[in-house]
Amino acid sequence: MSPRKLFPVVVVASLILPLYLFACHGNRSGPSEISELPASATSGALTFGAESSLVPVIAPVGRMFSAYYPSARLKVSGGSFEELFNGFLRGDPAAMLVEGRLSGVEQSLLENAAFGYRLEPVAKGALVCIANRRGPVESLTSGQLRRLLSGGNASRRIVPVVNEHDVVLQRLLSERVSGGEAIHVRTVSGDAEVVRAVAGDRNVIGFLPLESTGQEVRVSGDSLSIRIVPVSPDGASAAVSPSQDNVYKGTYPLAYIIYYMYRKQDPLAAGFGAWLAREGQKGIVRSVLAPYRQPVRTINLK
Known part of the structure; x- marks a missing residue:
């Protein structure tokens, strides 16, 4: 070359990235059964977006969530930031990972949108x-x-x-x-x-x-x-x-925060975000990324 x-x-x-999909394993219900379940913080179907390099990192964490909550079916969709962000504004995907801070233009578009959203820091x-x-x-x-x-x-x-x-x-x-x-x-x-x-x-x-x-x-x-x-x-x-x-x-100068951004009115998107920010930190620790916060450790006293 x-x-x-x-x-x-x-x-x-904007950036051009290939499309990746994964279906979470360990789900006891089939796709049609899941789609018919009432949406809640731990049940239903959710597609969320991530850049291609992050897909192999977040896919196992999504499978962990489905193992905790078998009535929830997660799918991650890879694409360019521009594609994912524009889709998020339209409602598909209902959630996405964001590396670093949003630009002023992106923040303005979200503030003027007719829906509520939340940025949850989940990794570094x-x-x-x-x-x-x-x-x-x-x-x-x-x-x-x-x-x-x-x-x-x-x-x-x-x-x-x-x-x-x-x-x-x-x-x-x-x-x-x-x-x-x-x-x-x-x-x-x-x-x-x-x-x-x-x-x-x-x-x-x-x-x-x-x-x-x-x-x-x-x-x-x-x-x-x-x-x-x-x-x-x-x-x-x-x-x-x-x-x-x-x-x-934070001692490495080129570190940055990775956020999970989701629509507040989507119950499963909100539920996965809450789980990812807490119990899901254990999955982040097992990856090459750093957790945003130390995972919660449970000690059983007999």
Whole structure:
């Protein structure tokens, strides 16, 4: 693949993602029986949206909910943020995951809508910087990242690369590193291409979401060529890796909150949100993401 030209990326709320579906297992009732059940916080049918990289993370958590409540049938639908958000405004899906904060335009559309909604913080994700093991980048500070992404790196010795379709990642990079300013990066056609670009050039660094980094590196077969770059919030502090504990504690500078947004008048969407924010944190802990809060532990005294 020939290299793309470097250009500033204008962050917009849309990205193209494949469609994923899952049906929760352990349900004792068939689909037709479920659809006929009266909707409640623990019964009925619910479709909720998530970006493709989050689908493998949230699908097992959805199956946990169905195991708790066999009369509830959940389905997760993957798509671009723009598709999911516009669908949410129309009522399908009735809930969705949101990485980071909504934009002012999105908040305005929701405030002017004829329905109530709620944003429930349910997990913490992170942007992960990867580099070639033979390259010069072993760690970075937030200030160094800001200069690399601002276009102020005159020599362009270190070239940042991102997935051109992952506009949410680009928006989060802009917010977390560049204070909302446009970022200057090279773009490639997918996460796998980000890994290949880093593995093939010692002067390239790449950015991926935490939930897909390990999988993409493993599938590429380039794990021996790639290092995860720890980041320091300032030059005085030690660089921190994006471990689950560091992301949870907030010591990793590129962490962000993942929200579950749902329509208040949908009882199952609200019920799943309440469960996800409490008991469902156990499922988040078992994933690569960090929980938003420590799971509740029950001790049985005999």
